Amino acid sequence: MKRKKSKQTQPAADSGVSRRDFLRGAGVAVSGSILAGEGLLHAAADAPGAVRGPGETEVVLRINGKQQTMTVEPRVTLLDAMRDRLDMTGAKRVCDRGTCGACTVMLDGKIAYACSVLAIEAEGRDITTIEGLVPEGKLTPVMQAFVDNDAQQCGFCTPGFVMAMTALVKHNPNPTPAEVDLALSGNLCRCGTYHGQKAAALQAAKAMRA
Ligand code: FES
Ligand code: FES
Incomplete structure (x- = not known):
């Protein structure tokens, strides 16, 4: 079966603009929009609560019914936040990419891979870990x-x-x-x-x- 050719933009052929000119122009346009975006980001960051990061920010997590406050970068996963900041090592870090399930926790009663959820995303949710299943040390x-x-x-x-x-x-x-x-x-x-x-x-x- 013949494949339909996709239409491509050809700036050099009919506009008198060389491919190099086109790419250079596009580069300027892109970096311009990045700079504009950064400006907006900084402006938004000044508004309280609007944008958090990229530096450390305060995160409040409700883990096993207890409020836990910590300061982490927004890129930190729930798993690393629990293990490294709270010393909660029940959830294990094995693949760190949502494959093995060693880090399984519950978010609002549903299972989730803690290595694939950002700590900041878990705010406002009920997080249950293996430690939370045995508050009195009795086997379930x-x-x-x-x-x-x-x-x-x-x-x-x-x-x-x-x-x-x-x-x-x-x-x-x-x-x-x-x-x-x-x-x-x-x-x-x-x-x-x-x-x-x-x-x-x-x-x-x-x-x-x-
Ligand atoms: S550590 Fe393997 S799924 Fe999270
Ligand atoms: S990996 Fe050893 S008991 Fe499952």
Whole structure:
């Protein structure tokens, strides 16, 4: 099948302007708009609360029901803010690119990768971490099911799995094995304890129903 040629702008051919002139002109126009944009940015930054950053800014997070105030650059992820500023190391940093699920937390009750959310974006939301599941140090049914089913080896992925599994049984108290697979598909375990984790999810759901 013949491909339709896309139309291209040809400034040099019929306008008497060389390609080099065109590019030079475009460069000036672009840098002009960048400068204008910077000016606007600075002007906006002067208005209180309008623009934050690029330097450090105060961020208030509600984590496990507690207000936490810190100063971070807007580019800092929720995961790094929690681990580096609050010493909350339950959520793990493994891939740091939204692939492995080791950093799983809940935002307003729904699971999220903390490495893929900026701290500043998480303001005003209810953040729940693995630390928040056991305020009294007692194992939850999901955690107990992990123990009972030997669902961990090195344990590095475990907090992320526990968070994903907790969200699953909360929203679906009677999941099928296929639904468990789907719910845990965003988490990876390098030790390969998937069989135990699946059994743990089914046991936890049963315990929660009871
Ligand atoms: S560390 Fe966040 S998904 Fe892997
Ligand atoms: S238990 Fe080791 S990575 Fe999952």
